[in-house]
Amino acid sequence: MSTNTNMAGGSRNNSKKVISWLLKNNTYLVFIGMITVCCILSSNFYTMQNITNLLKQNTIIGVITMGMLLVILTGDIDLSVGSICGAANVIVSVIATRQKMPIESAVFMALALGVAMGAANGFFIVFKKLPAFIVTLAMMTVGRGFAYIWSKGAPISVTAEGIKAISTGYFLWLPILVWFLIIVFLVIFFLLRFTSYGRIIKAIGSNAEAVRLAGLRVNTYRFSVYMIAGFLCALAGVLGCARTGVGSPLFGEGFELDAIAMVVIGGANLNGGKGDAVKTLVGIFIIGMISNIMNLINVSAYLQQVIKGLIVLAAIYLQGSNNKKTA
Amino acid sequence: MSENCSVEMRHINKNFGGVHALKDVTVQFYPGEIHSIVGENGAGKSTLIKILSGAYMRDSGEILINGKKVDPKSTFDMKKQGIGVIYQEFALAQDCTVAENIFIHRLSEKGGLVKWKKLNLKTKNLISEVGFDIDPTEVVGNLSVAYQQIVEITKAFSEDINVLILDEPTAVLSPYETQMLFEILKNLKAKGATIIYISHRLEDVIALSDRITVFRDGEKKSNFRRGEIDGDGLVGEMIGRNPDTYYPRRENIEIKEEVLRVENLRRGNVVKDISFSVHSGEVLGIAGLLGSGKTESVRLVFGADKRDGGEIYVENKKVKIRNPHDAMRYGINYLSESRKDDGVLLDLEIRENITLSDLRSVSRRLGVLDRKKEVKAVTKKVNDFMIKCGSIHHPVSSLSGGNQQKVSIAKTLYINNKVVILDEPTRGVDVGAKVEIYNIINEMVAGGLAVIFVSSEIEEIVGMCDIVIVIGQGRVMGELKAEEIEKSNIIGLSAGVKS
Numbered sequence: 001m002s003t004n005t006n007m008a009g010g011s012r013n014n015s016k017k018v019i020s021w022l023l024k025n026n027t028y029l030v031f032i033g034m035i036t037v038c039c040i041l042s043s044n045f046y047t048m049q050n051i052t053n054l055l056k057q058n059t060i061i062g063v064i065t066m067g068m069l070l071v072i073l074t075g076d077i078d079l080s081v082g083s084i085c086g087a088a089n090v091i092v093s094v095i096a097t098r099q100k101m102p103i104e105s106a107v108f109m110a111l112a113l114g115v116a117m118g119a120a121n122g123f124f125i126v127f128k129k130l131p132a133f134i135v136t137l138a139m140m141t142v143g144r145g146f147a148y149i150w151s152k153g154a155p156i157s158v159t160a161e162g163i164k165a166i167s168t169g170y171f172l173w174l175p176i177l178v179w180f181l182i183i184v185f186l187v188i189f190f191l192l193r194f195t196s197y198g199r200i201i202k203a204i205g206s207n208a209e210a211v212r213l214a215g216l217r218v219n220t221y222r223f224s225v226y227m228i229a230g231f232l233c234a235l236a237g238v239l240g241c242a243r244t245g246v247g248s249p250l251f252g253e254g255f256e257l258d259a260i261a262m263v264v265i266g267g268a269n270l271n272g273g274k275g276d277a278v279k280t281l282v283g284i285f286i287i288g289m290i291s292n293i294m295n296l297i298n299v300s301a302y303l304q305q306v307i308k309g310l311i312v313l314a315a316i317y318l319q320g321s322n323n324k325k326t327a
Numbered sequence: 328m329s330e331n332c333s334v335e336m337r338h339i340n341k342n343f344g345g346v347h348a349l350k351d352v353t354v355q356f357y358p359g360e361i362h363s364i365v366g367e368n369g370a371g372k373s374t375l376i377k378i379l380s381g382a383y384m385r386d387s388g389e390i391l392i393n394g395k396k397v398d399p400k401s402t403f404d405m406k407k408q409g410i411g412v413i414y415q416e417f418a419l420a421q422d423c424t425v426a427e428n429i430f431i432h433r434l435s436e437k438g439g440l441v442k443w444k445k446l447n448l449k450t451k452n453l454i455s456e457v458g459f460d461i462d463p464t465e466v467v468g469n470l471s472v473a474y475q476q477i478v479e480i481t482k483a484f485s486e487d488i489n490v491l492i493l494d495e496p497t498a499v500l501s502p503y504e505t506q507m508l509f510e511i512l513k514n515l516k517a518k519g520a521t522i523i524y525i526s527h528r529l530e531d532v533i534a535l536s537d538r539i540t541v542f543r544d545g546e547k548k549s550n551f552r553r554g555e556i557d558g559d560g561l562v563g564e565m566i567g568r569n570p571d572t573y574y575p576r577r578e579n580i581e582i583k584e585e586v587l588r589v590e591n592l593r594r595g596n597v598v599k600d601i602s603f604s605v606h607s608g609e610v611l612g613i614a615g616l617l618g619s620g621k622t623e624s625v626r627l628v629f630g631a632d633k634r635d636g637g638e639i640y641v642e643n644k645k646v647k648i649r650n651p652h653d654a655m656r657y658g659i660n661y662l663s664e665s666r667k668d669d670g671v672l673l674d675l676e677i678r679e680n681i682t683l684s685d686l687r688s689v690s691r692r693l694g695v696l697d698r699k700k701e702v703k704a705v706t707k708k709v710n711d712f713m714i715k716c717g718s719i720h721h722p723v724s725s726l727s728g729g730n731q732q733k734v735s736i737a738k739t740l741y742i743n744n745k746v747v748i749l750d751e752p753t754r755g756v757d758v759g760a761k762v763e764i765y766n767i768i769n770e771m772v773a774g775g776l777a778v779i780f781v782s783s784e785i786e787e788i789v790g791m792c793d794i795v796i797v798i799g800q801g802r803v804m805g806e807l808k809a810e811e812i813e814k815s816n817i818i819g820l821s822a823g824v825k826s
Contacts, residue, residue: 210669
């Protein structure tokens with residue numbers, strides 16, 4: 001290549017680089033775009049009140065999505081996340097009220113339930129080698145069923161002290177509830193970026209067979225991911241109970257699709273091996289902003305569904321060229 | 328000479344990157360004949376066939392079908408010209424019936440409805456024309472491999488193929504089934520078809536062929552008619568360059584105690600009875616044709632597949648190896664035969680690939696990675712193995728084939744092993760990188776490593792190994808030591824020709 005082109009296109013090259021970076025990491029592009037649109041559509045968007053609401057509205061689904069990110073990174077899927085969340089939501093309220101146990105025990109048992117359900121998923125998928133889609137679909141139904149049984153079909157009010165504090169308290173200008181998302185995010189981010197566990201998870205999604213031949217125990221890692229996802233879903237369920245003050249068998253319905261959409265908008269590849277925590281967090285709020293702004297400008301809930309779906313489609317289309325290799 | 332030929336290829340050239348796969352090849356094929364092409368791996372047979380079938384585009388030269396020039400852009404173009412290929416991996420839908428497979432393009436006549444009775448009858452007739460009797464409603468997946476092959480051949484013929492190319496068709500067939508195939512081919516030949524047959528089984532080739540062409544190093548070396556040559560002669564024609572100083576020598580390496588011994592390894596129908604041993608400082612070569620079971624055998628040693636029977640001893644102690652993790656604990660490591668499938672992680676960085684087997688070496692407590700340590704360790708390996716890359720943070724997919732292979736090797740040799748199994752270590756690697764890899768292997772061996780070198784490139788085996796075993800059809804066909812290790816012996820043992 002001649003030097004002429006270089007000299008003439010000096011600054012053009014730089015902006016070309018930025019543009020190509022933005023296109024490759026188009027999650028950020030979409031995010032900026034969304035914020036712009038939202039600010040234009042409603043002057044109420046960029047208020048402290050609304051931003052706080054936005055954060056609170058998406059903490060619970062956000063925690064679930066972080067767990068989903070891990071599962072998708074290993075190349076698996078988990079459709080039962082909403083149900084595990086709902087089951088935990090119900091069990092924490094049932095144990096706290098009907099069994100009259102201290103809230104701490106109730107929380108502990110709810111979290112244990114989540115881990116157990118995740119372990120069940122992992123057992124059938126990893127060790128019995130059944131398809132993840134079907135196993136977690138079954139777990140989704142079973143989990144929801146248990147939620148109905150335990151709650152006897154009706155929501156349960158929870159009035160324990162500790163719970164209330166989470167939903168109303170503040171720490172460093174942010175609701176305590178939101179801090180849970182921040183901590184989960186930081187842990188997952190650190191895990192993926194800086195530990196060998198995170199490296200191996202991504203490697204498994206990229207080529208599980210190669211990792212097995214490298215002498216690593218692939219099954220153990222895949223199983224652990226389902227347990228972590230189960231734990232995070234249960235945590236989300238408990239947080240849901242804290243936020244609403246109620247344990248409901250309906251809680252978490254539809255969360256699995258939102259979680260998958262958020263992970264995918266965050267640039268992850270459903271085949272595994274590609275994805276990161278920061279972009280997933282951005283993805284959570286891109287989708288979160290859609291509902292938020294629609295509410296602010298009074299769009300009907302039904303139309304919201306349609307628009308949300310279209311935006312997800314558009315975002316995936318943008319990523320289409322980046323994912324061609326792995327598709 | 329050129330009249331009456333059904334297919335003529337003139338002055339065909341094909342280059343892949345730096346590799347000149349076909350050099351000015353001119354060859355003619357005639358109707359009513361079985362014309363075999365023989366040659367070692369890399370000689371150019373597959374490339375020629377792929378150009379003829381339309382799968383590859385030639386760089387220069389002409390292809391004439393029945394005297395008329397053709398310029399195919401795809402396999403579809405060539406199919407229209409009447410040229411069809413049967414590859415080793417059949418292109419059949421395993422869950423569909425025979426009739427559905429054969430008529431897959433044209434199941435219904437008008438209006439989209441399928442007339443099954445008519446279709447099945449048509450299918451039955453076609454198959455009997457080929458000389459067989461198979462139930463057209465039988466699901467293909469239930470048929471034996473040999474019968475599936477017959478379905479493939481029938482399919483080709485129903486599509487007006489009159490030039491049929493078969494690439495290593497008998498690699499997966501039993502002797503009885505091989506005879507069945509030959510009957511069919513003779514039948515088709517009598518009907519005027521042109522049959523192009525590629526195989527390593529020289530005895531079969533000699534019995535079957537009306538004409539034999541020998542390829543070597545991308546060139547057509549010689550041509551024989553039936554009866555003009557025998558097994559030994561063919562082997563002699565296929566042997567090319569002197570097994571020369573192309574392979575770096577190992578001097579004064581002491582071969583010490585036995586590191587690994589395997590006895591009576593068995594798995595399904597592919598590995599029937601494999602036993603061998605290897606010592607520290609020694610390179611044991613394992614040769615054999617495609618489908619001989621050599622890769623499957625060594626994978627059993629590494630625990631990559633579960634064995635049905637046999638024992639493994641490391642340093643004379645019996646060990647339990649159920650998976651690669653176990654094997655590596657005992658100091659056994661394996662370089663995968665196909666880096667793309669399971670050798671390297673293409674999307675991950677070079678750095679992430681190399682340290683994968685031993686992340687603990689570059690971690691601090693609790694599994695937190697020590698980036699500085701990792702960069703240092705990987706940079707050293709990249710230098711040692713002469714991997715040419717922009718940066719160790721680039722994905723492996725950005726490297727050339729040869730360098731990708733070096734990453735795979737570096738990954739395998741990253742930890743200290745007692746014995747390393749290298750399966751086709753120089754596959755897809757250019758000449759320069761090959762020598763570098765041989766040097767690396769020699770250095771490791773000098774350090775006391777035991778190496779099991781599996782390869783289908785005979786010259787490599789001859790140039791690098793102290794002892795060679797030849798595997799065929801799941802068994803050890805023979806063992807060669809020192810001076811006995813030379814090309815014709817290995818080819819002979821592999822092909823079943825007694826030399």
